[in-house]
Amino acid sequence: MLWARELSHAFGPIRALDGISFTLDRGRTLVIFGPNGAGKTTLLRVLAGLVRPTGGSAGVEGGRRAIGWIGHQSQLYGHLTVRENLRFWGTLYDVPAGDLERRQGELLARLGLDARAGQQVRTLSRGETQRAAIARALMHDPAVLLLDEPFTGLDRLAAEELGRLLGELAARGRATVLVTHDVKEGTELASDVAFMRAGRFVAFGPRGGRDAAALTAAYREAVAGA
DSSP states (O other), rough: OEEEEEEEEEEEEEEEEEEEEEEEETTTTEEEEOOSSSSSSHHHHHTTTTEEEEEEEEEEEOOGGEEEOOOOOOOOOOSBBBBHHHHHHHHHOOOHHHHHHHHHHHHHHTTOOGGGTTTTGGGGGGGHHHHHHHHHHHHOOOOOEEESTTTTOOOHHHHHHHHHHHHHHTTTTTTEEEEEOHHHHHHOOOOOOEEEETTTTEEEEEEEOOOHHHHHHHHHHHHHOO
């Protein structure tokens, strides 16, 4: 479904990625934890095809158009309404005309944006903008989700709803790579966990039965000992 082979990327003398390899199958959710500067965002951008790796390779079953991406930028047009943004992105990804309205309606309702659908994005709060960005990323029903801190700006109820939605998508066979600083939310979603430091995975494998406390302890040991 999603794979990386010896991925590396450098910004001048700085090696942001240093030989990362993994495979993620359908229905699996890989949650990546790591300190600032570990290379997490660079990894997601390379997987999304937004940055060309310096070395190695990565691929997604179905090609790049099978990816839904949520980064630090919303990729929404501020002068357009929420509904207009969703229609634009759905059209860009060739969502059939007959499905556009249905997809918009489902996502607006699910993400609590019904009352904001006709508002320009630039008038939304930070949390509302984040919810609109999530809807944008899901408009074409992607097979793979790449999510960089998707819970940022969300209140508790919206974060819980996003967690439920991601769980449902995994149950439907979607593969997800998620970067988050929230160990509790990450643990609840993860089927697989990676600890990242200095451009490398210092640990990678199934979460198993580990809870948030166990993962936090393992993370501290792995990153401190790397």
